[in-house]
Amino acid sequence: MAVDIPKVAYSGAIREIRLGDGENAVTVGGETSYPFELFDGEMPNPPRIAMEVYDAAPEGWAEAALEPFAGVTDDPAAWAKRCVDDYGADMICIQLVSTDPNGADASPESAAETVKNVAAAVDVPLIVWGSESEEKDTEVLRLVAETCQDRKLVIGPVVEGNYRQLGATAIAYGHTVAASTPIDINLCKQLNILLADLGVPADQIIIDPTTGGLGYGLEYTYSVMERVRMAALTQQDDSLQFPIVCNLAPEVWKVKEVKTPEAEDPKLGDQKKRGVLMEAATAMSLLLAGADVLVMRHPDAIDQIRTAVDGLVP
Amino acid sequence: MLLVGESINVMTKRLRIAMRKRDPKPIVKVAVAQQKAGMDYLDINLGPAKRDGPELMAWIVEIVQDATDLPLFLDTSNVEAIEAGLAVHRGPAVINSISCRPERMDALFPVAAKYDAAFVALLIGPDGIPRDADERAMLAAEMQMRMAEEGIDEEKAFFDPIVLPVTSQQDQVQGCTGFMMVIKDLIPGAKVTCGLSNVSNGAPEELRPILNQTYLAMLMKFGLDSAIVNAAETDLVNVARGASEDAVAAVHSVMDGEDVDEAALSPLLLDYVKTTRVLLGESLYSHSWLKI
Numbered sequence: 320m321a322v323d324i325p326k327v328a329y330s331g332a333i334r335e336i337r338l339g340d341g342e343n344a345v346t347v348g349g350e351t352s353y354p355f356e357l358f359d360g361e362m363p364n365p366p367r368i369a370m371e372v373y374d375a376a377p378e379g380w381a382e383a384a385l386e387p388f389a390g391v392t393d394d395p396a397a398w399a400k401r402c403v404d405d406y407g408a409d410m411i412c413i414q415l416v417s418t419d420p421n422g423a424d425a426s427p428e429s430a431a432e433t434v435k436n437v438a439a440a441v442d443v444p445l446i447v448w449g450s451e452s453e454e455k456d457t458e459v460l461r462l463v464a465e466t467c468q469d470r471k472l473v474i475g476p477v478v479e480g481n482y483r484q485l486g487a488t489a490i491a492y493g494h495t496v497a498a499s500t501p502i503d504i505n506l507c508k509q510l511n512i513l514l515a516d517l518g519v520p521a522d523q524i525i526i527d528p529t530t531g532g533l534g535y536g537l538e539y540t541y542s543v544m545e546r547v548r549m550a551a552l553t554q555q556d557d558s559l560q561f562p563i564v565c566n567l568a569p570e571v572w573k574v575k576e577v578k579t580p581e582a583e584d585p586k587l588g589d590q591k592k593r594g595v596l597m598e599a600a601t602a603m604s605l606l607l608a609g610a611d612v613l614v615m616r617h618p619d620a621i622d623q624i625r626t627a628v629d630g631l632v633p
Numbered sequence: 634m635l636l637v638g639e640s641i642n643v644m645t646k647r648l649r650i651a652m653r654k655r656d657p658k659p660i661v662k663v664a665v666a667q668q669k670a671g672m673d674y675l676d677i678n679l680g681p682a683k684r685d686g687p688e689l690m691a692w693i694v695e696i697v698q699d700a701t702d703l704p705l706f707l708d709t710s711n712v713e714a715i716e717a718g719l720a721v722h723r724g725p726a727v728i729n730s731i732s733c734r735p736e737r738m739d740a741l742f743p744v745a746a747k748y749d750a751a752f753v754a755l756l757i758g759p760d761g762i763p764r765d766a767d768e769r770a771m772l773a774a775e776m777q778m779r780m781a782e783e784g785i786d787e788e789k790a791f792f793d794p795i796v797l798p799v800t801s802q803q804d805q806v807q808g809c810t811g812f813m814m815v816i817k818d819l820i821p822g823a824k825v826t827c828g829l830s831n832v833s834n835g836a837p838e839e840l841r842p843i844l845n846q847t848y849l850a851m852l853m854k855f856g857l858d859s860a861i862v863n864a865a866e867t868d869l870v871n872v873a874r875g876a877s878e879d880a881v882a883a884v885h886s887v888m889d890g891e892d893v894d895e896a897a898l899s900p901l902l903l904d905y906v907k908t909t910r911v912l913l914g915e916s917l918y919s920h921s922w923l924k925i
Contacts, residue, residue, distance in 0.1 A: 504917065505800060505801070505803070505917065505918050505919055505920075506919075508917055508918075508919035509919040509920050509921060512919055512921040512924065512925060513921070516921075516924075546917075550917045554915065554916065554917065556916065556917055558919065558925065559917070
């Protein structure tokens with residue numbers, strides 16, 4: 320007797336978008352089924368990993384997170400080069416933390432200089448991430464976008480409070496916006512509609528659902544991403560048919576479970592292994608929820624994810 | 634369809650001050666305006682009313698009934714205040730509300746019996762707000778059982794399935810609608826009311842009326858008996874009174890899964906169609922739902 324294998328009835332597809340330019344550009348999205356459910360549909364473009372580069376030498380990082388980047392953490396261009404040359408990064412995400420007005424408050428000009436130097440050092444696609452201060456990011460990302468207009472950047476986070484300015488900037492220079500909302504599916508949809516109304520082309524939008532790390536809100540992000548994909552693929556909701564980027568590394572590596580040395584709390588076990596596993600577990604969960612681009616830190620965690628993805632998308 | 638005006642509420646600052654000063658004018662003004670708007674009942678919402686609740690309730694019941702002669706929903710969590718209101722209320726009053734929690738039922742069923750009062754049977758259990766239609770139905774069955782034990786006539790209960798905001802809990806709107814679909818089969822003769830305006834809580838102010846009207850039309854399809862509403866929304870009163878047949882027909886055709894010829898609809902009717910799809914969960918809510 321023949322057995323009918325149940326199939327999900329998909330009515331929509333995720334848009335394919337091209338990130339970066341030249342021969343190292345990557346294409347993400349294009350899914351016609353839930354993540355990795357290749358028996359139901361297609362996943363023409365495997366998820367991509369962007370490695371982080373910071374615009375200032377990190378402070379307070381776990382030793383394990385610093386060790387792979389020894390000698391380059393005070394030079395963003397060299398750091399980016401190491402990620403690409405030694406660790407095979409598909410993309411680079413420049414975290415402009417030093418522009419934070421509540422921190423070092425570096426100028427938009429210095430941020431633009433940093434991005435320009437990184438852009439000159441590597442030719443993979445670049446994500447440029449602000450300090451998550453709405454007003455400062457507007458100034459910083461506008462100048463970065465203008466200065467690096469010969470590259471197709473991803474700029475973010477673009478939020479409800481600055482989408483007009485940054486959306487217009489993206490239209491002017493052909494950059495992609497990471498449309499960011501605080502773990503809320505209705506606000507996520509709304510921001511995408513607003514960006515479309517503004518005239519941002521659909522192939523220049525990627526969703527940032529806001530990422531919680533393992534043990535610190537991952538499940539909320541997961542649930543919102545699942546629902547984004549359900550609406551996009553089964554309800555033909557074209558305001559949600561965009562690829563998803565998850566900036567997970569800063570969330571994973573800031574928590575005490577990663578930073579506490581083994582000597583201080585032996586039951587937590589080997590500190591390096593712990594951090595790598597927490598990053599890999601967070602990343603894998605986000606992939607299963609629908610992430611197309613992961614911003615990651617540790618090369619060992621990245622290796623684990625690459626192995627898993629290679630197995631899931633032959 | 635019995636309409637209950639929601640506007641006498643301690644949360645409104647002007648009325649809170651009037652209540653504290655025992656100044657009848659602002660309260661009576663709101664009461665009369667709601668009566669003119671066609672309300673059958675008025676809700677008197679005093680909130681927790683911890684301080685002088687009984688005196689306040691008795692005073693308001695008298696001034697509002699003197700001015701309008703309408704029956705009232707006595708809306709407070711203070712049991713003594715409800716009893717004080719019932720003692721002076723002329724005609725049948727409605728207790729708003731008795732939730733499905735043992736301590737509320739223990740305290741208020743005897744009061745309802747003593748004054749032969751009707752009541753809102755609020756479907757919130759010991760675990761809080763129900764998560765779907767089934768949990769609502771279970772709570773309704775439990776309330777019904779308790780009422781039978783207490784010898785309370787089923788006719789006295791208005792079940793309130795808890796309307797939740799579509800802006801943040803879209804799937805819960807379906808839980809409420811789903812309950813409405815089954816309640817009349819589950820408990821024949823059961824009456825249902827709801828706090829309608831909550832469906833649009835969190836939506837842009839100018840867009841709340843169409844959400845309220847559309848949801849009312851949807852619930853009316855399943856025999857909603859009463860709704861606690863904003864009396865100032867004239868279009869909503871028209872829907873309730875059968876004066877907006879086109880709008881209600883458009884809403885019901887979407888609910889029936891009919892192919893709607895959007896091009897043939899007026900812009901207003903198209904808005905009702907889009908709103909119905911959002912409230913049915915066919916389309917994900919966003920503040921711009923009418924624009925897409």
